[in-house]
Amino acid sequence: MRQKLVAGNWKMNNDLEQGINLTTQIVELMNQQPSLNVLGVLGTPFIHLPQVAKLTASTTMLQVAAQNCHQEPSGAFTGEISCAMLKSVGVTYVIIGHSERREYFKESNELLSRKVDAALSEGLTPIFCCGEPLSIRESNDQMEYVCHQLTSSLFHLTDEQIGSLVVAYEPIWAIGTGKTASAAQAQEMHEGIRNHLASKFGQEIAGNIPILYGGSCKPGNASEIFAGPDVDGGLIGGASLNAEDFMAIINSL
Numbered sequence: 001m002r003q004k005l006v007a008g009n010w011k012m013n014n015d016l017e018q019g020i021n022l023t024t025q026i027v028e029l030m031n032q033q034p035s036l037n038v039l040g041v042l043g044t045p046f047i048h049l050p051q052v053a054k055l056t057a058s059t060t061m062l063q064v065a066a067q068n069c070h071q072e073p074s075g076a077f078t079g080e081i082s083c084a085m086l087k088s089v090g091v092t093y094v095i096i097g098h099s100e101r102r103e104y105f106k107e108s109n110e111l112l113s114r115k116v117d118a119a120l121s122e123g124l125t126p127i128f129c130c131g132e133p134l135s136i137r138e139s140n141d142q143m144e145y146v147c148h149q150l151t152s153s154l155f156h157l158t159d160e161q162i163g164s165l166v167v168a169y170e171p172i173w174a175i176g177t178g179k180t181a182s183a184a185q186a187q188e189m190h191e192g193i194r195n196h197l198a199s200k201f202g203q204e205i206a207g208n209i210p211i212l213y214g215g216s217c218k219p220g221n222a223s224e225i226f227a228g229p230d231v232d233g234g235l236i237g238g239a240s241l242n243a244e245d246f247m248a249i250i251n252s253l
């Protein structure tokens with residue numbers, strides 16, 4: 001059985017107090033549903049991580065994610081944060097290869113493969129993001145494009161390593177635009193991603209990798225998107241900044 005999960009990506013939003021308030025509200029709402037079998041992950045800015053990890057520590061169905069990490073274990077990399085540092089404050093997940101990092105910070109497939117290695121070597125679970133820009137969707141080359149991202153950054157992993165990873169499919173044209181992929185488009189891509197992973201790692205391993213959908217997912221459209229058999233949850237930007245909306249998305253899984 002694949003783990004169902006909904007990960008929030010706060011991006012560069014919320015000061016410390018706002019982040020603590022949001023987390024406190026989410027913890028309260030999660031505690032009202034002790035039998036929930038969906039894992040919630042809070043992807044916060046670095047400054048929030050230690051406190052968010054403390055606030056969520058008693059709630060096993062809530063975990064904490066960083067939004068980025070450095071590929072080296074330590075050293076002279078001013079302004080960067082290593083995976084060991086993340087682990088030391090209670091972080092268990094790390095978002096790697098978000099399209100905003102690929103675009104604005106020029107993170108390449110090759111660099112991302114090193115970040116995945118760094119995360120796995122510290123026992124962190126990478127949430128590896130892939131997804132095509134609008135021009136690629138318009139030329140109907142999205143599957144090839146996304147498969148290339150996966151091959152370049154993940155196909156060097158061992159069976160055990162890939163088995164401890166989460167994939168997030170986020171079509172770039174749907175991120176923060178209010179435009180989502182249709183449920184059929186999402187399922188088609190998720191199935192293609194799973195088949196591509198199976199071509200390298202086998203059906204059984206690929207069948208156990210959670211694949212999340214991201215891009216303008218909200219309480220109003222989550223159930224429809226999550227209905228696809230290969231859609232195991234969501235990576236949520238805007239709607240994760242509101243506790244009730246985030247919980248409503250968790251509940252629609």
Ligand code: PGA
Nearest residue numbers: 175176215216236237238
């Ligand atoms: P959005 O962002 O939900 O605001 O579209 C998703 C993401 O970038 O992970």
